[in-house]
Amino acid sequence: MxxxxxxxxxxxxxxxxxxxxxxxxxxxxxxxxxxxxxxxxxxxxxxxxxxxxxxxxxxxxxxxxxxxxxxxxxxxxxxxxxxxxxxxxxxxxxxxxxxxxxxxxxxxxxxxxxxxxxxxxxxxxxxxxxxxxxxxxxxxITYMENLLGPWTMEGLRQGKLLYPTPEPFKMQWGAAADFGRVADKALQGDLPNEVLRLGGPAALDGDDLARIMGEALRRDLTYDVMTPAAFEAQLSIMAGARVAGMIAGMYGGVQANPDQFQPGFLTDPSEIEARFDLKLTSFADWVSDHRLHFTQQG
Structure with a gap:
């Protein structure tokens, strides 16, 4: 309705x-x-x-x-x-x-x-x-939309996917549109009065991201780790120095202590999918949906 x-x-x-x-x-x-x-x-x-x-x-x-x-x-x-x-x-x-x-x-x-x-x-x-x-x-958990930033465009021009997390570090990247898709389903019935974690359907490390994006864009990509300082410099142009500094500081912590941070970037997607009868957006589908953005600028 x-x-x-x-x-x-x-x-x-x-x-x-x-x-x-x-x-x-x-x-x-x-x-x-x-x-x-x-x-x-x-x-x-x-x-x-x-x-x-x-x-x-x-x-x-x-x-x-x-x-x-x-x-x-x-x-x-x-x-x-x-x-x-x-x-x-x-x-x-x-x-x-x-x-x-x-x-x-x-x-x-x-x-x-x-x-x-x-x-x-x-x-x-x-x-x-x-x-x-x-x-x-x-x-x-983390947004696929983070990869629409200038760091990704810079990397693509070099045949790389750049991000400030270690290659083995896994994250369940979620599509921002899925928050609206879940809201649509939830508002059709009884709301659960709960707080649930929402990420993507798969836990992906850096090599996974580069491989999937490369396949979707039909090009060879490798994953490369940005320094937090390099990430901060580019993010500050978009979000301001304070926001950029805090986010870059978090990624600095991930690089220094990945085992400590790893649980916070993982979740079981099946609860959301089963409860609200939907399939969360895969990274491959998200990249395909944004193909024009990446090919025009990368």
């Missing part, structure tokens, strides 16, 4: 593909973004768009009017002036005022301490439970 769904973060790298997946599934999506250009892009595609700031509770209340459900994301890492706790709480407060009770939420990253008062993921999780929402939380 088509629903009216308010999508927060709809113009962001982690949520735009998922929001589009909800549109493709036939839902009437209202894309919330603080970027006027982002709103114009959604409107040009025939999608209702609302421009506003998540710090503005009144704007969130207006955006929430008439909606059946939320598809939301509050970034794990933001500008230091952003109050992530306030953003998420404002979204839920506005939803409650508008009579919205159903939420699918991309946590943005792992919730290390559910009792934390400073981790926005922990704060939102408790609020969803305490305020009586029906919800599904989805914890991303």
């Amino acid at each position: 088509p629903l009216k769904i308010l999508a927060y973060g709809a113009n962001g790298a982690q949520m735009s593909a998922g929001t589009q997946a909800l549109v493709d599934a036939g839902h009437a999506v209202r894309a919330f973004t603080r970027s006027p250009k982002g709103a114009e892009r959604w409107q040009a595609a025939g999608v209702d768009a609302f421009t506003g700031d998540m710090a503005d509770l009144d704007a969130l209340r207006r955006a929430s009017e008439g909606q059946d459900a939320l598809f939301m994301h509050v970034p794990l890492i933001t500008d230091p002036n952003d109050d992530r706790n306030a953003y998420g709480l404002n979204a839920l407060r506005a939803a409650k005022d508008a009579g919205i009770t159903r939420v699918v939420w991309n946590t943005g990253g792992p919730i290390m301490d559910p009792s934390s008062t400073t981790d926005p993921g922990a704060v939102l999780w408790r609020t969803l439970q305490e305020d009586g929402f029906s919800f599904l939380g989805l914890v991303p």
Whole structure:
């Protein structure tokens, strides 16, 4: 059944593909973004768009009017002036005022301490439970979309796939669109009031990535490990110095202590696939879907 769904973060790298997946599934999506250009892009595609700031509770209340459900994301890492706790709480407060009770939420990253008062993921999780929402939380493992960055294009020109993880290190890369595909399925029935980890269908090391991408692009590729510093320099152009430094620092930890970090990048996909009756996007299919991007720039 088509629903009216308010999508927060709809113009962001982690949520735009998922929001589009909800549109493709036939839902009437209202894309919330603080970027006027982002709103114009959604409107040009025939999608209702609302421009506003998540710090503005009144704007969130207006955006929430008439909606059946939320598809939301509050970034794990933001500008230091952003109050992530306030953003998420404002979204839920506005939803409650508008009579919205159903939420699918991309946590943005792992919730290390559910009792934390400073981790926005922990704060939102408790609020969803305490305020009586029906919800599904989805914890991303890592995004295939990370490979759309300039480091990949640079590597392809050299016949390499570049990324800052050791070659043997396995990750279950997930497609951002799958967050919307899972949300579509979940919102059709009873939401489980749980937080589940969402990655890809297979655990892939560096050589696996290079082989699969090479086969999809019909070229020979080898995997090569970037230094965290090189990754940070390129990411900072896109995401800013603070965000780039924190992410590069995490990958530095992976390079220094891979065994310690390895469990956090693996999950059993069968629970998500069985519970929501879908097949998660394979890396081969994702590369094929983005073939034009890689061939034009690589």
